[in-house]
Amino acid sequence: MDDTTARERLESMQAELDRSIRVLTGDPVAVRDRSAADAGSDLTDADRVQAMLDVAVAQRRAVSAALERIDDGSYGRCVDCGKPVPDGRLEARPEAARCVHCQAKQERRR
Template sequence: MDATTVRMRLESMLAELDRSIGVLRGDPLTGWERSPADAGSVLTDADRTLAMLEAATEQRRAVAEALRRLDEGSYGRCADCGQAVPEGRLEARPEAARCVRCQARRERRR
């Protein structure tokens, strides 16, 4: 993928994530005016919304970092080992900062 295509994909992802985050930041606890019997489901919905918000925020950070790497000229190089990140991985996950091997190692440490 050329840099222009990568930038367009990343900027599109960033805009979509910003929209999603904006929607998710709505008050998840609205609905308390409903029956007290609904309180448990409202809390479950709030927990789910918070988890989705955290995931979207983390994804946004990764996309913004990928744009920074693109600007710096280090996009497509593994942040850990410095080897080229395979083209297929970048097509599937344009925000990927690591090759598959280094990403797997990082996830095992968590």
């Protein structure tokens, strides 16, 4: 994928993530008279919102890092081994920082 196309896709992703993060950081539970049972439901809703927010923030970091790699000329190269990241992987995940092999190693370490 060429850098111009990658930048356009990544900036679009970043804008969408910014919108999602703004929505998720709003008050997820309206203040109102609630029963004790409803309070338990609110807690699970808040946990769900926090989990979605965590994913969105991590995704935004990955997109920002990919934009930085475009700027410094290293986009499309694995950050671990330096080999090219396959175009198919970049088409599917333009924010991908690693080749498939290095990404698998990274995930096994977690």
